[in-house]
Amino acid sequence: MIEAQGLARSFQARGKTIEAVRGVDLDVASGELVGFLGPNGAGKTTTLRMLTTLLRPTAGRAVVAGKDLATDPVGVRRRIGYVAQGGGTIPESRVVEDLVLQGRLHGMGKADATVQAHSVAERLDLGDLLERPIKSLSGGQRRRLDIALGLVHRPSVVFLDEPTAALDPRSRANVWQHIRALRADLGTTVFLTTHYLDEADALCDRVLVIDNGTIVATGSPAELKAKVSGDLVAIGVPELALTRTAEIAARIAGGDAVATTGSTVEFRVPRGDLALPELLRALDSAGIGTTSLRVLQPTLDDVFLTLTGRTIRDAEEAHVAA
Numbered sequence: 662m663i664e665a666q667g668l669a670r671s672f673q674a675r676g677k678t679i680e681a682v683r684g685v686d687l688d689v690a691s692g693e694l695v696g697f698l699g700p701n702g703a704g705k706t707t708t709l710r711m712l713t714t715l716l717r718p719t720a721g722r723a724v725v726a727g728k729d730l731a732t733d734p735v736g737v738r739r740r741i742g743y744v745a746q747g748g749g750t751i752p753e754s755r756v757v758e759d760l761v762l763q764g765r766l767h768g769m770g771k772a773d774a775t776v777q778a779h780s781v782a783e784r785l786d787l788g789d790l791l792e793r794p795i796k797s798l799s800g801g802q803r804r805r806l807d808i809a810l811g812l813v814h815r816p817s818v819v820f821l822d823e824p825t826a827a828l829d830p831r832s833r834a835n836v837w838q839h840i841r842a843l844r845a846d847l848g849t850t851v852f853l854t855t856h857y858l859d860e861a862d863a864l865c866d867r868v869l870v871i872d873n874g875t876i877v878a879t880g881s882p883a884e885l886k887a888k889v890s891g892d893l894v895a896i897g898v899p900e901l902a903l904t905r906t907a908e909i910a911a912r913i914a915g916g917d918a919v920a921t922t923g924s925t926v927e928f929r930v931p932r933g934d935l936a937l938p939e940l941l942r943a944l945d946s947a948g949i950g951t952t953s954l955r956v957l958q959p960t961l962d963d964v965f966l967t968l969t970g971r972t973i974r975d976a977e978e979a980h981v982a983a
């Protein structure tokens with residue numbers, strides 16, 4: 662449904678060349694729900710704008726919904742929905758008006774656009790809000806309207822740029838539910854960008870991790886986590902036993918990356934649950950009593966850290982400071 666090879670885009674700003682996207686390859690199958698995960702400034706929006714014909718690539722090619730980006734941009738536009746960060750609606754207009762207008766802009770007849778406006782509004786729980794002025798909607802309702810606007814013309818693939826940015830946890834969960842339903846009920850291919858690790862983890866079949874304009878990993882959230890880091894075991898012990906505990910941790914089969922923070926010794930092993938009996942026996946023989954013991958499964962942030970040497974938050978802070 663989305664195929665790209667070597668997609669790249671650079672910008673000239675203040676005499677400097679910014680390579681926003683540096684040769685991205687993509688292969689998204691029909692009906693997949695794929696997330697593009699990376700910190701602010703990684704190149705997510707730029708990639709999305711190229712795939713949706715809003716920005717011309719400096720290099721590379723892509724076929725989206727069966728149409729070539731370079732030779733048939735109109736064909737691409739007809740078949741896709743694009744939900745940008747902060748959509749461009751008219752605050753005074755009513756929800757139904759905006760939905761119908763959007764359908765008309767896509768060349769739909771008035772009757773068809775009206776039927777579709779009601780249908781997508783129902784689908785996104787906006788059925789009771791059709792007569793409301795857009796400016797009166799809550800953040801979550803507004804975000805659902807943005808998504809509905811991207812769906813009026815029945816696209817086979819929809820691109821969502823940061824669909825839950827700035828929403829509270831409840832509204833986010835609600836938007837996730839609607840995105841999942843889109844794929845489940847209509848078979849729509851969904852390609853979304855996010856810098857929220859939990860969003861990529863909870864929502865996406867497959868995640869492409871992007872950093873500095875380059876895809877650094879791709880796989881299901883579980884595959885990514887399994888590939889790059891094991892479980893983290895954290896053992897709380899009395900201060901006097903810290904050094905000895907770290908030595909014991911280093912000797913556990915498969916144990917790696919032993920670190921001491923405060924009164925805790927942490928280390929990584931491929932399977933924390935399997936390492937615990939050996940660890941506890943060794944600590945017991947050494948006469949060390951534990952004050953706490955935790956096994957944490959890796960997060961996508963661990964994946965990002967392993968791949969890039971930075972957490973997503975560090976990368977974002979560095980981008981803001983640049």
Ligand SMILES: Nc1ncnc2c1ncn2[C@@H]1O[C@H](COP(=O)(O)OP(=O)(O)OP(=O)(O)O)[C@@H](O)[C@H]1O
Binds near residue numbers: 673679704
């Ligand atoms: N029109 C432009 N002119 C100059 N530089 C740009 C332009 N658009 C994007 N950039 C730069 O390209 C890089 C990638 O930006 P992009 O918006 O694609 O990142 P992003 O991953 O989508 O981040 P965000 O989550 O903040 O939207 C950044 O360094 C950005 O400053």
